[in-house]
Amino acid sequence: MGAGHAHVLYRESASPVHRLPPEVKIAAMVLFTLAVVATPRTAFWAFGGYALLVAGVAGLARVGPGWLLRRAAIELPFVIFAFALPFLGAGERVEVAGLGLSLDGLLGGWNIVAKGTLGVLASLLLAATTTTRDLIVGLDRLRCPQIVTQIATFMLRYLDVLVGEARRMRVARVSRGDDPRFLWQLRGFAAGVGALFLRAYERGERVYLAMLSRGYSGRMPAVWQGAGAATAGQWLVGATVPLVAAGIAATAVALT
């Protein structure tokens, strides 16, 4: 449980994408997503271009397509919403495989699936190449208010505390003859949720005091030491992805 502990989505590697400073990656990811969202939904070729761009970065970062697609399942609920739209949407209808579908609904569904998927893939790539500690440092260097980075730091730190405490309580329950299965696990969890919170708080308070006594003043050491901040060259390298995306988006807007 040391500093810079990696999260589940992080993929250890030394690829060029991993080595880019986090603030560059965050900025590039956000700008890329904005370019994707600004693209008109009928410019189908543009989304192909974005997909190629994502695939290129994934290749550079040595993140496999299987891993990406499995993790992208998080947006499934919204994809189901998208599939309902062709049936619910109003306006002009088209005949597809014997079903009268709403044209506007079809396009809307496509819009959600395409833009949603590209956004999810972009953030997964960021997650796969950036540790949580770097993420906080990056946000701080992007002038995020200190109170926000502080909450984020503690949140990520205490997730481990919370999970560890929940595991201990579960082991304690099971070793006293509780045998929770399926839904009944929820009952044990609900009954103990207040205790879990308190125990995690008291453990977390000790972590906080330990940090304070080692000189913690509200910011990560890497920030005020200033080492490893992005150079102009690295910003340029990172800017290629959003610039290409912005080019595609501008062309798509101009064409439609």
Add this chain to the structure above:
Amino acid sequence: METLAMHISNGIVNGPVAAVFAAFALAVLTLCVLRGQRDLDDRLAPMAGLVAAFIFAVQMLNFPVFTAGVSGHLLGGALAALLVGPWVGALCVAVVLVVQALVFGDGGVAMLGLNVTNMAVLGTAAAYLLIALLLRVLPRTPAGLGVTAFVSALVSVVVASQGFVLQYWLGGTTDLGGNLAGLAGTMAGVHLLIGIGEGLITATTVVTVAKVRPDLVYALRALKPAASAPVVPVAGGAR
């Protein structure tokens, strides 16, 4: 209507509306940062982190609502408002949403303004207004606190879900015609169920904490000297 998780992903609401709500969310969060810095002391800093971590963990538990293939999850706005106050509370929820969007791809980055408005701003504000009201009306007992937590959590979830309906009405990318009322109804119904779950978890958590460490519950701290509470009048501006 089908499945609407609370996190709006990219492309569901159009760009201009998303931009307007992003500006709104940014303005409110700036206010929260300014106010929150006053609140954040040595006791509240780890508490804020833990509340955020708790909300983060709890939001991963997706409630399957079997009847319609719908799933939704807890929001935590009421819990945050009770334990760390409205300003830091809204920031906690917002931080959870930002990290989820950046790292887990849950909720589109371009739609962050919408998600923050619904869950962090609307949810927490509604919860805190109710908390401030109910804690004065109800008796100062664990049961009173429990009822306060339950009701405020329930209402905040439904209010947040209606925020999405408003945004979809303003800038949904697909015209649902007359189905908007249906959308509002489904969202309210589903989130009423989620709200009950959220209310129970919020109530048990807050009552346990209040029994053992009442000093940790912000809402009680602020209201205890009922005559002088300086924090409460400000709460009216939380919206």
